[in-house]
Amino acid sequence: MPKQEKICSKHIRPIWLSQNLKVIKVIDQRLLPHRFMVAELKSVDDVINAIKETCVRGAPLIGVTAAYGVYLAALNAEDKPASNDFLIKECKRIKSARPTAINLTWAVDKVLAETLKAKTSSGKIKAALNEAERIVETEVENCKKIGENGLNLIAEISRRKDNQTVNILTHCNAGWLACVEYGTATAPIYAAFEKGIDIHVWVDETRPLNQGSRLTAWELGKQGVKHTVITDNAGGHLMQHGMVDIVIVGSDRTTRTGDVANKIGTYLKALAARDNNVPFYVALPSSAFDWNLKDGLKEIPIEMRDPDEIRYVQGFDQGAIKSVLITPESSPAANFAFDVTPARLVTGLITEKGICKATEHDINNMFPESKST
Ligand code: MRU
DSSP: OOOOGSTTTTOSSSEOOOTSSSSEEEEOOOOOTTTTOEEEOOOOOHHHHHHHSSSSHHHHHHEEHHHHHHHHHHHHHTTTTTTTHHHHHHHHHHHTOOOOOOOHHHHHHHHHHHHHHOOOHHHHHHHHHHHHHHHHHHHEEEEEEEHHHHHHHHHHHHHTTTOOOEEEEOSSOOTTTSSSSSSHHHHHHHHHHHTOOOOEEEEEEOOTTTIIIIIIIHHHHHHTOOOEEEEEEEEEOOOOOTSSSEEEOSSEETTTOOEEETTTHHHHHHHHHTTTOEEEEEEGGGGGGTTOOHHHHHSSSOOOOOOOOHHHEEETTTTTEEEEEOOOOOOOEEOOOOEOOOOOGGOOEEEEEEESSSSSSHHHHHHHGGGGG
């Protein structure tokens, strides 16, 4: 296991293959920041459970894990007589692991299509692995470009403020842990930090699983980026007092018209940003677009997760990770995991191809190839 102090986006990824290429290794994100543990995924069931239980999470990483899952299915299909049928069934199971992030379906379909082209089982295994690895490297490259494109926005604010601190608010974790390297929302942040721009990040804790206070804070801390964890409800207050210059979040699924599904609470940040004239940007690779959808509110499936994620909170106490009940024993809870921010509240989309408005027209212009999808 790598030493924690060496961990940063340049040194380690949240996912990699074992040397014998038979096991997917992932950082178990449920335990961070208190424990750094590597989980081993050896079967399609392991992959599905890891995605369901948020051992791996974040739209691009879910896609990448699922892509490797198809490769594991091909490995397991070796001795099955009708391996194409087996593969198709396994892919269906993988796709059902979580409903909101479109990257999951996108990645599985891509790897499956390449795998089915091969005639022999060894050919299928090779094709699945090649395509999964291609997806990984493309996501890394795309996140890097998102960083380069988004950097200009932060640099411009810094210039306008005479190099005073640029305050960026982010929600959930859209960092390298959620992707493979750089992250989406964090990519411009890391790029600005590397350029020496004075930045500070307000990190929404992001109840109930606290991806902000656990994961984003951990990532930023490891990189030395100034940050402060705030409650999910603090953003509006900070914006009213001029303490936020820009909001940058990620996306699990964005329609071709620019409606954005992201972690629950994103919409409220967008409303507060609009009321206070704070620019609200969404950083996403093209794998997070759902080219088939036009109306995010009506069409994007919103995941309902276990109510116990709300009723209990997990923390670190006397050397152990503990879970404690924070509601009355008998109170029910409803765990809506994502919400949809309508395109009209989004200032712009930061993609690997550049920044565009969240409109069908501008998105089409930036991704003309999507018309044929
Ligand atoms: O439930 P999670 O942790 O998978 O949700 C993750 C998010 O909402 C991220 O903001 C989103 O996937 C964008 S990741 C680059």
